[in-house]
Amino acid sequence: MGRRCVHVAWILAAAMTAALLLVPASRAQVQFSVQIGPPPACPYGYFPDPPYDCAPYGYYGPEWFPGGIFIGAGPWFHGPAHFHGPVDNHFDPHHGYHGPFPHRGEHDHWDHGHWAGHPHGEFHGNETRDGHGHTEHGGHPH
Secondary structure (H helix, E strand, O other), rough: OOHHHHHHHHHHHHHHHHHHHOOOOOOOOOOOOOOOOOOOOOOOOOOOOOOOOOOOOEOOHHOHHHHHOOOHHHHHHOOOOOOEEEHHHHOOOHOOOOOEEEEEEEOOOOEEEEEEOOOHHOOOOOOOOOOOOOEEEEEEEE
């Protein structure tokens, strides 16, 4: 009787193995999304790359603030499709700027069509960038 049980066990194991081999393999589908949340609340805009720190006054030119509202940068850019605007990279920490930075939640000093103390005519940008932070050289983003 012992041999018969062993023989039945082998038949059952072989049947289960065959059944598993005949079952079609299912493919796992992976889906993920990235939620970036709201844009940083910065008085003079924010830098277009992580950690999206607040940009100091003077980094972005007036084209970035139609009607006094920042059109965004990086993942929150909501300006025109082929937008290109001037920046002054002297105020960029990647270019050696070590001066003060505004804090998130601070209020700007927008006053009747210009930043208080600096009418638009005084802005001197030295670089042109698209809304995602790409620098333009000769009219082409880099």
